[in-house]
Amino acid sequence: MSLALITPIYNRAETFLPTLQSVLEQANQGIENYIVVSDGCEDVIQLRKLLKLKSNDFCKLIELSENSGTGAAINAGIRSTN
Numbered sequence: 043m044s045l046a047l048i049t050p051i052y053n054r055a056e057t058f059l060p061t062l063q064s065v066l067e068q069a070n071q072g073i074e075n076y077i078v079v080s081d082g083c084e085d086v087i088q089l090r091k092l093l094k095l096k097s098n099d100f101c102k103l104i105e106l107s108e109n110s111g112t113g114a115a116i117n118a119g120i121r122s123t124n
Contacts, residue, residue, distance in 0.1 A: 050115030
């Protein structure tokens with residue numbers, strides 16, 4: 043069984059690094075991929091930089107054009123796994 047983690051983010055890039063580091067440390071424990079969904083973030087450029095510096099093909103960034111709420115962001119992440 044494989045597992046994909048989804049983290050919706052709205053204007054919290056400055057607090058995201060510990061989350062990213064924790065997920066990367068657990069990458070070999072059955073987690074197949076990590077999906078970060080920018081829910082219309084104003085700080086999406088900072089998210090892009092963090093994911094580029096700290097990760098590889100394991101991580102994927104989905105960018106929504108406007109804030110749609112946590113549920114919509116999670117659903118966008120789920121749709122991206124298909």
